[in-house]
Amino acid sequence: MAAQPHLRPEPGSIPTSPGVYRFRDEHGRVIYVGKAKNLRSRLSSYFQDFAALHPRTQTMVATAADVDWTVVGTEVEALQLEYSWIKEYDPRFNVRYRDDKSYPYLAITLNEEFPRVQVMRGAKRRGVRYFGPYSHAWAIRETVDLLLRVFPVRTCSAGVFRRARSSGRPCLLGYIDKCSAPCVGRVDPDEHRRLAEEFCAFMAGDTGRFIRRLEQRMREAAAGEEYERAARLRDDVQALRTALEKQAVVLGEGTDCDVIAFAEDPLEAAAQVFYVRGGRIRGQRGWVVDKVEDVDTAQLVAQFLAQTYGAAEPGDDRGAAAGTAAAIPREVLVSAEPADAEAVAAWLSEHRGGRVDLRVPQRGDKRALLETVEQNARQALARHKTQRASDLTTRSRALADIQEALDLEQAPLRIECYDVSNLQGSHVVASMVVFEDGLARKSEYRRFSIRGSGTGAAEQNDVAAMAEVMTRRFTRYLEESQRSGELANMAGAEEGDGDGRAPAPRAAEAGAEDEAAHVTPRKFAYPPNLVVVDGGRPQVQAARRALDELGIDDVAVCGLAKRLEEVWLPDEEDPVILPRTSEGLYLLQRVRDEAHRFAITYHRQRRAKALTSSALDEVPGLGPARRTALLKHFGSVRRLAAASVQEISEVPGIGARTAETIAARLAGGRDTGGAENSPDEGGRGNGG
Known part of the structure; x- marks a missing residue:
């Protein structure tokens, strides 16, 4: 495998402006799309030292037969053009995000004369309001069943609706007052649309208004001695409160944000997103990506933001309150900040039609929530690996690949x-x-x-x-x-x-x-x-x-x-x-x-045992009672090793000379900040 000599353009012919470039193969197909703040600097890096490139980048450059570029005015324009080209050409060397499952959404078909509430999967359609995604379809159906008491919107299919209209008899939900039965004319199209819009408003977070309105009606009914009606309104209020309880409150009211975290290894990465609207988790979604190119977490975040939010219509932030995946909220919390964070934030703000704050939370509730999302990402990556390893056909192919290689x-x-x-x-x-x-x-x-x-x-x-x-x-x-x-x-x-x-x-x-x-x-x-x-x-x-x-x-x-x-x-x-x-x-x-995991575990056990059992045993003149007193005072040998002679001498029964002996003996075995190593890393820390 070697670089294509004819592929390298003359350095002087490459502009230093921001832009987007495309690598093409011998058949003219686009195999990679990238953006750059300085096109000359970025493209020259592909042709400086071919042997020093990452193996995946080597493969891409060796496969390419031509490269071209387009100059734009700003980094924001480069982001927009890069997203458009990736969507148009689907280059095989770019990172591709794919759902680790088909997530269900709660959808309201506002593009129909009589809007319908239903569970939907797959590609989104224009004119349909989406909420979620949710982990399970049954969770959506439970929520809808509660809300239909207050917002009796149609849920039947088109065929059932036509049959009811032709027969003049509503379905079961119409008889039990969980549907306003527009099929038989109980409500007109305008009244039914108003119910659907109120349903959407409640799901979007405007919950207090409806609860207060029902409570006022309940009090009026009770004052007028309409006790049966008051009891029904009381049950309606309880249904709304139960629906709200199913959505965990994690942040302050009025907080709209997406929390994005990654878990990765050298070959794959898993992304998890929690959609928080009105301080409540309204949905969750996960992706798995093959790391076709050599990217770090910051680059994964930048590419994820472009591919996830690129479909949002500029200036349309209505979906942010709804909690849809394509909507852009006021705040995006990520586990790593992209290198061009300001340009990415400007691009998101332009698409949303309002300011978007892109940052890594450092403390407080938002940091705690990000850690929860990171934990979910790690679990998703582990599940993906387990599912992949458990497949017999996949394992057989893996063994055959190793045999051949x-x-x-x-x-x-x-x-x-x-x-x-x-x-x-x-x-x-x-x-x-x-x-x-x-x-x-x-x-x-x-x-x-x-x-x-x-x-x-x-x-x-x-x-x-x-x-x-x-x-x-x-x-x-x-x-x-x-x-x-x-x-x-x-x-x-x-x-x-x-x-x-x-x-x-x-x-x-x-x-x-x-x-x-x-x-x-x-x-x-x-x-x-x-x-x-x-x-x-x-x-x-x-x-x-x-x-x-x-x-x-x-x-x-x-x-x-x-x-x-x-x-x-x-x-x-x-x-x-x-x-x-x-x-x-x-x-x-x-x-x-x-x-590596098994070796690290054993190494830590050996090191901990050495610190706890032998470090103090080797100090002359230190008996069991004083060893116990030292450990009780400092809590661990590690803290004792970090203490000064004066601090050690403050322990009852430990004199100045003994304290000096203890400090000198423990200093020789003190942890100096190294980390476990594996053979290929030549002494660099590898973490467990």
Whole structure:
């Protein structure tokens, strides 16, 4: 894969103005649309150093055969044109948002002579007022059933309406006063439209007016001794209040905002939006996106805002009160601010016809709500991954993709992945996770405490630790395979079984020691088809050398580097780049992430145990009573390690000299702000 030499325009021919550019393939199809504050600077970045580009960007540039651009006056105009072109051309290298489900809306068909209330999905239609989206259709129907007591709007289909009109008899809802029965002329079109508009006003947040009006009528009826009518009005008020209770109050009254948050990994992202109108959550919606291009959260937010709000009609903010997805509210709260936040806010304001405040909340109720939305986004991404992994066809395709990409003789039905975790060379641990047929086998996970770790560069520690782990695991494999064979032969001889086969294996407790009485082979006796290490070429080569020294040549080895999702092979100078849409890449990523999670968990347990059990034990002259007093006073060893000598000496029973000894001893093991590392990151923090 290489850049197209003829594709690069002369630098002097590219203007420095804001604009929008298009990459086209050899057939003239638009494959990518982008905007830039400075076209020359942005386009030149694609042609400076092809090898330094992200693999997905490399693929796009290598596929392109031509590039053109259009100059505009401002960044806001660039946003508008970019949205129009993305919608028109649907370029395959642009990020595409798709619903993670088909969300239902509450819709009122104001474009009909007799408006109808119904549940609708799919594309929106002109002249229809939408509320939501909602998580479930039954939630809409419950709300509508309550509101029909006060606003008896038609809910029947066109066919039912025509039959009732021709027969002169209303449907059941008409008989129980949950429909004003315009089909038989009980109300005229104007009166029925007024009911529909009041229904919309209530759903849009204008609730107090209707409740106060009903309460006034109820008091008047009671004063006039019309007790049955007063009782019905009382029930109507209660129905409206019940409908309101179903919508959680999260912010102050009069607050209209959309709260947008993302959860992402290197390959995919999930977006969640809570629609808050009048301080209440009126709807919720989620999207899942494949990260076709190399984008961060800020870029995802900018593209999401353009694609989500681009369909809103300029100057039309009526939908903001309604809580529809395409409407633009007065305030948009996001988890990350776009790089060109001012231009995006101006573009949103122009479309809304009024000021739009775009910001990241830092504190208070809005920050708490954003954290809730972020949690929903993480759960949505996890559900999406689980659904994808549970599909048998998808798993089979993933294993076939890996087999083809790595040139394996057979599909890797058993994959073992290894990861090393350490904190600046201390408490070095490793993990082994097992996937069979594309699914995790947690009963066969193993944890390793690295014995040969020492000081030195993080990458050297990781490479040495990886070699040690591979040697220990596969030495056990050879030993247990030999032992299982011997025991099986003995059992076969005693039973008179000539084939010498061992009984079926049984599951073993993780970390349990072998016992001579066990006839069944342990899980270490089963070799994987593929070993995956979390790291680049140095870690892969260390793993391969360890296997070669043990004489094992029938186990394939590869590495997955986290930064660019490259697959490394021991004997190859260049990595294997799996297609972005490859299910095999997705499976390798899941295996690697699970190994990293398992290693980090064990590393944190080891570090916490070291801090709590041994740090104070090593202080000379410090007995159990004074250790207990110190921990009770400071709450934890970490806080004690951060305390000054004077603060330590304030603890009853601790003198100045003992306090100095404690501070000096804990200073050597104090957490200096490092983070757990994985082998491919060369000492950079990776988070758990």
